[in-house]
Amino acid sequence: MTDVDLDNHRAHADVTDELVDDVRSGLTAERKWLPPKWFYDAEGSALFERITALPEYYPTRSEREVLAARAADVARITGAHTLVELGSGSSEKTRLLLDALTGHGTLEEFVPLDVSESALAEATAAISADYPKLEVRGVVGDFTQHLDRLPGGQPRVVAFLGGTIGNFLPAERAAFLRSVREVLEEGEWLLLGTDLVKDVGMLERAYDDSAGVTAAFNRNVLRVINTRLGADFDPDAFEHVAHWDAANEWVEMRLRARLRQTVEIPGAGLTVEFAEGEHIRTEVSAKFRPGGVEAELGAAGFGLERWWTDSQQRFGVSLARS
Numbered sequence: 001m002t003d004v005d006l007d008n009h010r011a012h013a014d015v016t017d018e019l020v021d022d023v024r025s026g027l028t029a030e031r032k033w034l035p036p037k038w039f040y041d042a043e044g045s046a047l048f049e050r051i052t053a054l055p056e057y058y059p060t061r062s063e064r065e066v067l068a069a070r071a072a073d074v075a076r077i078t079g080a081h082t083l084v085e086l087g088s089g090s091s092e093k094t095r096l097l098l099d100a101l102t103g104h105g106t107l108e109e110f111v112p113l114d115v116s117e118s119a120l121a122e123a124t125a126a127i128s129a130d131y132p133k134l135e136v137r138g139v140v141g142d143f144t145q146h147l148d149r150l151p152g153g154q155p156r157v158v159a160f161l162g163g164t165i166g167n168f169l170p171a172e173r174a175a176f177l178r179s180v181r182e183v184l185e186e187g188e189w190l191l192l193g194t195d196l197v198k199d200v201g202m203l204e205r206a207y208d209d210s211a212g213v214t215a216a217f218n219r220n221v222l223r224v225i226n227t228r229l230g231a232d233f234d235p236d237a238f239e240h241v242a243h244w245d246a247a248n249e250w251v252e253m254r255l256r257a258r259l260r261q262t263v264e265i266p267g268a269g270l271t272v273e274f275a276e277g278e279h280i281r282t283e284v285s286a287k288f289r290p291g292g293v294e295a296e297l298g299a300a301g302f303g304l305e306r307w308w309t310d311s312q313q314r315f316g317v318s319l320a321r322s
């Protein structure tokens with residue numbers, strides 16, 4: 001593997017403190033919840049990669065179709081010098097953008113940012129090897145905290161793909177879009193992927209696949225808490241649930257206690273009781289309508305320059321200007 005130089009904003013001790021805070025607030029709440037970013041240790045990032053290849057999980061393929069068709073437009077319209085990718089993971093689809101932008105002749109830097117050091121190290125090494133003229137500067141960071149430290153010459157395109165923006169609650173989403181707008185200068189760009197509202201069956205199957213990979217991904221958060229905080233969760237004592245919330249227009253992932261149980265979490269100084277059937281909300285994945293995306297971008301100070309979807313209108317990609 002090529003040697004990689006990552007800029008790490010997530011020291012182990014700080015990350016553990018953050019997990020302690022999240023576990024304390026989430027698991028002592030009246031309705032228990034955990035933030036989805038804790039899925040993504042090395043194991044969880046690998047499970048997510050497997051999800052993207054599942055027959056039921058259409059978003060990755062639909063977004064790839066859009067990027068394949070429109071990457072050249074992104075290059076021509078933006079003339080980007082730097083591509084920043086938030087929540088980059090494996091950066092697999094990003095290669096479509098890198099090909100178009102390097103082909104166009106303007107791109108010099110690629111700045112992938114992810115909470116998962118393992119996923120980022122792999123992606124950074126592979127991309128550096130395949131794009132030898134590109135300056136690749138991986139940042140281990142949390143896109144809700146480390147946006148101010150983004151390097152890169154202007155103009156920049158910030159790509160936030162995969163529909164990850166759907167994992168925020170609506171108020172967090174508005175604050176996040178504002179914070180992206182604030183780090184950009186006028187005339188820089190946001191490329192945003194949003195999964196779209198569609199048939200409920202198709203949505204629920206995408207989050208509850210027949211091979212059980214999404215269930216393993218969901219339970220992985222309990223293993224992360226066991227490892228980091230010395231907890232004694234039995235992941236098999238929790239059932240994976242994917243539920244379409246029609247009022248909020250999001251898929252909600254939950255872990256439902258199969259039986260009454262008590263869990264010790266020494267690293268957080270907590271004992272947590274679960275009633276039979278009680279659940280932890282582990283993720284929301286909001287689905288969007290075209291007009292809604294445009295309105296939210298506008299409220300954050302972006303102008304929608306282009307709106308693209310795949311041929312089956314499952315997934316939308318917005319190119320927005322600061």
Ligand code: AVJ
Nearest residue numbers: 051162163164167207214285
């Ligand atoms: C990578 C966050 C966009 O919400 O669809 C996949 C994560 N969760 N299956 C999504 C996920 C369950 C995914 N994102």
